Amino acid sequence: MRPLQPNFSTRERILGVAETLFARHGFAGASLRQVTAAAKVNLAAVNYHFGSKVSLIEEVFRRRLDELNLHRLTALAAIEANPLRTLEDVLDAFIRPALEQSMDSTGGTAFVRVLARAYAEHDERLRKFLSDNYGHVLREFAGAFSKLLPRLSKDELYWRLDIVAGALTYAMADFGMIKRKSNVSEQSHREQSAQHLVRFAAAGLRAE
Amino acid sequence: MRPLQPNFSTRERILGVAETLFARHGFAGASLRQVTAAAKVNLAAVNYHFGSKVSLIEEVFRRRLDELNLHRLTALAAIEANPLRTLEDVLDAFIRPALEQSMDSTGGTAFVRVLARAYAEHDERLRKFLSDNYGHVLREFAGAFSKLLPRLSKDELYWRLDIVAGALTYAMADFGMIKRKSNVSEQSHREQSAQHLVRFAAAGLRAE
DNA sequence: CTACTATTCAAACGATCGTTTGATTCGTGA
């Protein structure tokens, strides 16, 4: 038995369905009744396993972001060991883990849309949660970019990184016209996406 | 008297407050009771003047987008008359009207955040409404970009325009780290923003 | 002034929200 260890199946099923429905209808728009019905679990299971809807939302983020940002930092560390590293390398260290995760079989596709929603939400609690738990990752990358773009002022760099983050979030969420052609695999589609984003972002960061 | 012309004050007050609260809490997150309370009007006034919450949301978009896209098309037409037009000119025609509107005194700041939410929402009805009413504007701009980027395939162009749109939406919504310094005017802040966005987007579109 | 419509208002509708409760079932250690 696993005392104090909540039922894995129920807990994971709730997290997966919540991720999907939060991506589709937003945090306020997806109700716990929809979530639990789709997950085929009892309504009370959410409060039993997570305590509240807010905690469930935070856990949806934690489950993906812990792994994602670990991969990002690992990739960044590997890049920084190379003295010949380029802007494209650093961008790739940031973008590729996100695209790879969004490709995984356990439904990471929905999570990038949840992330996009988080950007759109101005909810103070959610922003504080993300900043408290993952702000250091963004700070590390900002430092790496700063070294590679010495001619940019700090303000200017932040300006551009903000745009890059927005474009990345937007593109990854698969908004708009980007549609995968049926004759290219999901794998190569993501590979192309990463190359596009890296090239586009590098050009923007280097402009002028 | 103005028969069939709803009370201007009440109607406008609802639209303004709704825009602010939709930007802050989302379409599902902002209730009609919050809206009408903040607007100091009766709860039933929303259904009286707009019919439903969905219609109110659409009217919030229509009020701003009619004017915004008119300005965009006007600016584009002026640009296209010039045979020496550049990519930056077309981008400016798209970006500047949005930034100018977000600067106006009647609270356009909130609207760009509503727009960002609309991008994040996957709501089919809302997407169809926007596509039906304003899709032709995007199509016109895509044509203008296409002429200036003849070496890009149609797919490649759409890829990049999608990223540009994402970056623009994100940046305009004032997300992340971009903060106006207290010693620069709102006017020059927006001017700088437009220049940043145009420069960044042009570099990305021209890359490779 | 009167008649009529446009508008505002308080109140209530049924539905759904997140959360809590208390009983029941499950699963294992002793």
Next chain:
DNA sequence: TCACGAATCAAACGATCGTTTGAATAGTAG
């Protein structure tokens, strides 16, 4: 087998949701 905590369940809580109703008020045309 028994006991006990973990987990699930149906049911209900009060609150809030969007919407509707019917009466009260405002404001003008005749």
